[in-house]
Amino acid sequence: MITVLTGSNTFLLGQVLGRRVSDFVAEYTDMGLERLDGEEASYDRMREALESLPFLAQKKLVVLRNPSANKEFLEKSADLLGNLAEVTDVIIVETKLDKRLSYYKYLQRNSDLQQFSELDENGLARWLVDQAEEQGGSLSQGDARYLVERVGGGQQQLASELAKLLNYHPAITRETIDLLTDLAPQSTIFELLDAALSGRTKRAFELYQQQRAMKVEPQQIIALLAWQLHALAVVKAAGDRDPGLVAKEAKLNPYVVRKSQGLANRMNMAQIKKLVQDTLTLDIRLKSEPIDADEALQNLFFTKV
Numbered sequence: 001m002i003t004v005l006t007g008s009n010t011f012l013l014g015q016v017l018g019r020r021v022s023d024f025v026a027e028y029t030d031m032g033l034e035r036l037d038g039e040e041a042s043y044d045r046m047r048e049a050l051e052s053l054p055f056l057a058q059k060k061l062v063v064l065r066n067p068s069a070n071k072e073f074l075e076k077s078a079d080l081l082g083n084l085a086e087v088t089d090v091i092i093v094e095t096k097l098d099k100r101l102s103y104y105k106y107l108q109r110n111s112d113l114q115q116f117s118e119l120d121e122n123g124l125a126r127w128l129v130d131q132a133e134e135q136g137g138s139l140s141q142g143d144a145r146y147l148v149e150r151v152g153g154g155q156q157q158l159a160s161e162l163a164k165l166l167n168y169h170p171a172i173t174r175e176t177i178d179l180l181t182d183l184a185p186q187s188t189i190f191e192l193l194d195a196a197l198s199g200r201t202k203r204a205f206e207l208y209q210q211q212r213a214m215k216v217e218p219q220q221i222i223a224l225l226a227w228q229l230h231a232l233a234v235v236k237a238a239g240d241r242d243p244g245l246v247a248k249e250a251k252l253n254p255y256v257v258r259k260s261q262g263l264a265n266r267m268n269m270a271q272i273k274k275l276v277q278d279t280l281t282l283d284i285r286l287k288s289e290p291i292d293a294d295e296a297l298q299n300l301f302f303t304k305v
Helices: 010-028 043-051 071-081 102-110 121-134 141-151 155-168 174-180 185-197 201-213 218-238 243-250 254-265 269-288 293-304
Strands: 002-006 033-037 060-065 088-094 112-115
Touching: 002 010, 002 102, 010 033, 010 060, 010 088, 010 155, 033 043, 043 060, 043 071, 071 102, 121 141, 121 155, 121 254, 141 155, 141 174, 141 185, 155 174, 185 201, 185 218, 185 254, 185 293, 201 293, 218 243, 218 254, 218 269, 218 293, 243 254, 269 293
Parallel strands: 002 088, 002 112, 033 060, 060 088
Antiparallel strands: none
């Protein structure tokens, strides 16, 4: 049996791969397991792993990571994969598959091809609810969305926070989320920018002071702001295009794209360009002039924004 795991969501892909390998080792021991990296292993080494019979094990599992990086494997993959012994299973992990290649078309027809895409905010919330239930806990859809907004869209971070919350109490509430998690810097900068653009100066000032109290330096705040402005400009330039497609082409998390849409709808491109230029000018000044960084940043947020 051939299984193909591919896509940009390396967290979910890694989870599935880990379970498959663990299940195999539990049943057949690691004597039948071989792992090879196509960027390092030769074609002959991969061919040998696929053609040889298991030694001291009933079955064999060969895990190939990015075997298409090897040109000879790419050219001969159909013949090689089409003649596997019944006792040999193969898991192919491809970071990216070119759908134009005959290699992809062969795998599509002859394997269990699983695509792992980045999840948007709704997808992350559903995933958290399911994970909480699987681990014997409970989490409402609304509170799951709140956790995503607070911590950010990184699944590894969300998984760690979920484990911490479940360990504290199986029934996760908004109160325990506030108690045990910290607002991610990127989420804070987004909220700060949103508050400033909405004229909620007091709230923006509170968020800025929170960051400084947590020892987040002005230069780091500028870096986070630059990242947010990049996403904002991409979303604004995309117009009404599908958010998922925008995220894929711009290599942004779908969660970030959807979150930026609200801000983008309230600004025109000229305003975004000015804010980008003002941020760049401030960054240059901080690196070349003896100015008060806090005063300059607050002036950016509370005057020019």
